[in-house]
Amino acid sequence: MSHLRPEEDSGKRALRRGILMVRNRLTADDVGETEAALAARALELPELARARTVAAYVSVGSEPGTRALLDALHARGVHVLLPVLLADNDLDWGTYDGPDSLVSVQLGGRMTLLEPAGGRLGPEGVLGADAVLLPGLAVDGRGMRLGRGGGSYDRVLARLERAGAAAALVVLLYDSEVVGHVPEEPHDRPVHAAVTPSGVRRFR
Numbered sequence: 001m002s003h004l005r006p007e008e009d010s011g012k013r014a015l016r017r018g019i020l021m022v023r024n025r026l027t028a029d030d031v032g033e034t035e036a037a038l039a040a041r042a043l044e045l046p047e048l049a050r051a052r053t054v055a056a057y058v059s060v061g062s063e064p065g066t067r068a069l070l071d072a073l074h075a076r077g078v079h080v081l082l083p084v085l086l087a088d089n090d091l092d093w094g095t096y097d098g099p100d101s102l103v104s105v106q107l108g109g110r111m112t113l114l115e116p117a118g119g120r121l122g123p124e125g126v127l128g129a130d131a132v133l134l135p136g137l138a139v140d141g142r143g144m145r146l147g148r149g150g151g152s153y154d155r156v157l158a159r160l161e162r163a164g165a166a167a168a169l170v171v172l173l174y175d176s177e178v179v180g181h182v183p184e185e186p187h188d189r190p191v192h193a194a195v196t197p198s199g200v201r202r203f204r
Contacts, residue, residue, distance in 0.1 A: 011183035035065030037197035047168035051130035093125035143190030143203030
């Protein structure tokens, strides 16, 4: 969502380029076919099955589809939080109340995000989540996640860590995006699990 941080590892940039090339070849049908499977696998996670509040996100473009999962969680009575991108690339949070509660937000002609239309909880709102669903491009066997490079979720993870929050961290990916190694930087934190259309991989 933003310019890459200049200090970022070149190995991350190369891995990101390769994965985005594959994703960009996916059709809307390809994305739709995996969305229901991704939701079903995610709902098998005990951390999600017992969660009362889940911080999630609305997928865009060729990202693994999250809409079916959002609706399933909402139907269960789970309090679903969705991010609102701030000018400094940090994330505020609002509540998901079904598909009609989303509004389109244009980001400087680059892409359109769907964000919650209601009131804002502030960046600290994520601290109330039992589980946090993270977007990503890859994860390795240690649980190290490759993000898009904007740093928004690095801030979220740092905020959770500072607060001593015990939220389960879960990244949603396609099957091919579980890789051998994701280069990490000192600020990177591993996730607890990855969900793909074919199943769940746990890291700790």
